Amino acid sequence: MTQLVGKEAIEVAQQILDSSHLYDLRNVHVERHGDSILLSGQLKSYYLKQQAQELLREVVCELRLDNQIEVRQQAQADAIPERVKVE
Numbered sequence: 001m002t003q004l005v006g007k008e009a010i011e012v013a014q015q016i017l018d019s020s021h022l023y024d025l026r027n028v029h030v031e032r033h034g035d036s037i038l039l040s041g042q043l044k045s046y047y048l049k050q051q052a053q054e055l056l057r058e059v060v061c062e063l064r065l066d067n068q069i070e071v072r073q074q075a076q077a078d079a080i081p082e083r084v085k086v087e
Contacts, residue, residue, distance in 0.1 A: 009063060013037060013056045020055065028052050028069060036064040042072045 014030045025048060028041040037060050043049050049069045056065060 007032070009059055009061065010037065013059050016055055016059065017052060020051075022048060022051055024048050025052050025055070030056075032063075033066070035062075036066045038066045038068060040068045042070045044072060046071050 010030055010032050017025045017028050017030065020026065024043055027043070028039055031038045031040070037056070039052055039056070043052070049067065049071055052069060053065060053067045
């Protein structure tokens with residue numbers, strides 16, 4: 001992949017996430033802050049957070065990648081189905 005800098009890098013980075021086969025990555029926002037590219041938003045796993053970063057590593061070139069994505073896992077109570085009482 002071609003390495004890009006500046007505004008073009010931000011646009012391409014956002015397009016990569018928006019078209020990812022990992023649908024949740026479409027909720028990640030890409031912004032430029034000085035010499036850094038900031039990733040923000042919420043994802044449901046550290047795996048997805050890492051995938052967002054790895055997908056963009058080649059695109060950002062000389063810019064620092066600042067991954068500020070929050071991982072929001074479901075509460076355990078939500079993940080365990082309620083038991084149904086059968087009488």
